[in-house]
Amino acid sequence: MTSPDAKIDLSVSEVDGANHCNVVITMNRLFGAKNTAPKPTLGGAIQNVDTHIESIDVKLAKLNAELTGYQQKLAKMRDGPGKTAIKQKALKVLQRRKMYEGQRDQLQQQSWNMEQASMMQDNLKNVMTTVDAMKTTNKSLKQQYGKINIDQIEKMQDEMADLMDIGNDIQESISRSYDIPDDVDEAELDAELEALGEEAELEGFGSEALPSFMMDEVGGPPEFVDEPVEEGKVKEAAG
Numbered sequence: 001m002t003s004p005d006a007k008i009d010l011s012v013s014e015v016d017g018a019n020h021c022n023v024v025i026t027m028n029r030l031f032g033a034k035n036t037a038p039k040p041t042l043g044g045a046i047q048n049v050d051t052h053i054e055s056i057d058v059k060l061a062k063l064n065a066e067l068t069g070y071q072q073k074l075a076k077m078r079d080g081p082g083k084t085a086i087k088q089k090a091l092k093v094l095q096r097r098k099m100y101e102g103q104r105d106q107l108q109q110q111s112w113n114m115e116q117a118s119m120m121q122d123n124l125k126n127v128m129t130t131v132d133a134m135k136t137t138n139k140s141l142k143q144q145y146g147k148i149n150i151d152q153i154e155k156m157q158d159e160m161a162d163l164m165d166i167g168n169d170i171q172e173s174i175s176r177s178y179d180i181p182d183d184v185d186e187a188e189l190d191a192e193l194e195a196l197g198e199e200a201e202l203e204g205f206g207s208e209a210l211p212s213f214m215m216d217e218v219g220g221p222p223e224f225v226d227e228p229v230e231e232g233k234v235k236e237a238a239g
Helices: 006-030 042-077 081-148 150-175 186-206 232-236
Strands: none
Touching: 042 081
16 A cells, blocks of 8 residues: 555646656747758759759640640630730730749759859869878878888998999909919920921921812812723723
């Protein structure tokens, strides 16, 4: 069984909750409730405006068709109350068309302005992306070049140049020619060379009977030179 004190507490809490709800409703009315809907974007706004322009174009097409019908009727009718009434209808349709055309022009201008803003926003995003990429590249280059010691590179180049000089010295030392020993008499060498020349002349004098190109490999005359014919072979040929 609930005590009277508990009932009093419940009634008080219910009153406090109701007062709190009333305060929240009053605040929302004064300052507006918090909007949880997603924020509009330029792309969505452009799409909405283009959709509105398309609906206006449909209405303008109907009005133009209606005006064409009125013009055809007016061309066939004579002056009178009927023609005047149709003319009034045509004028009202023309006024509506002009109103729609004005709205369409305004919406097209709004769409164009938003498209320009969207293009500027896209260009700005591209610029920011490019700047971020350049910053990353710059940081990476600094880290890579920071690992390179210019002094060590110059020292290595000097060592390579020294090694190339040593290699050239070795090649020159290996390929140099040896001089004639000091104990060899150059006069004796000249006399020996002259004697070799005289021997070559004597050997050539003995083979002057035939030209050198008619001598075979064994030093005798070539095989096609006719040998002396024997007498028996001559008699056989005569008989």
